[in-house]
Amino acid sequence: MITNMKSLKIILEKEGIKPTYQRLKILEYMSRNTVNHPTVEMIYERLLKDIPTISMTTVYNTLSAFLEKGLVGAITITGTEMRYDFNTASHHHFLCKQCGRIIDIEVTCPFSEGKKLQHGHRVEEIHGYFKGICKDCLKDMKNSVKESNP
């Protein structure tokens, strides 16, 4: 998490992105919310509290710019909407079909390392998506069984 605006500003300047207030606040949100893999909507709704005039378009445009510069990653795991990730280090994702949470998965796999050629194709991005029932939902399901069979 990056708490001070000055370092956020430096990050944007280094990428040639003019550090406007909305861009800084969006980057700040991303840096403070690394576990929820937010949608544009989630970012927009939160920022409305600080910037009542902010628009969805700005959030979309800003995330596109961040994505292009590699400041964030994009996750297509749900199939319905894009999720964004401040953590651009190599890792995979788990989508819980029960609660909808997207959970980081640390993976060490020959295919998750480095961007090399695969079958002659130049690989620039590697995405590993797992889907199923998360640990917590599994626990809840077990508890429900216990309750109904006491």
Next chain:
Amino acid sequence: MITNMKSLKIILEKEGIKPTYQRLKILEYMSRNTVNHPTVEMIYERLLKDIPTISMTTVYNTLSAFLEKGLVGAITITGTEMRYDFNTASHHHFLCKQCGRIIDIEVTCPFSEGKKLQHGHRVEEIHGYFKGICKDCLKDMKNSVKESNP
């Protein structure tokens, strides 16, 4: 590729899906088009030639039913629309950012094998997506360079 309607019919009956004409034709299309990872649109447009009254809704509903029974897989790699895959055996996908093609990638990786627990989560699906420039587009790019520097 499954060429005769009788075996397609058996596949649907085995899953408890009533083998109507449109469902058989959709399954036939899927079995004959295993390399293009089609969108609903692509399936619909092709089937219009055989069934001029078919509707998009039927294609959507049918694919949802197939998906639920595991007759096809769903690929979210593009982030814009769902792609469907008749090949449900364990394999990964490569999206070419240049030509948009989705190419099957045979992968042997500890995480691509079997559906086990990961960090306590119950894994039911594993998706490996690679993005970059495909072999053919790489070749085309090299040729363009040659042409402009003869």
Next chain:
DNA sequence: TTCATATTTGTAATCATTTTAATTATGTAA
């Protein structure tokens, strides 16, 4: 044949995202 049910169809609605054009902010030259 008749009726109940499942399936298909067409249309409208929804949701995420993009496009467009107008407004606002910013930086620079006079």
Next chain:
DNA sequence: TTACATAATTAAAATGATTACAAATATGAA
């Protein structure tokens, strides 16, 4: 500082994929 060019933000409309809904059609049993 003012005037102007440019960039950024905004609101509204358009688009595209998907879902919801209701009417029409097909199917199968009594």
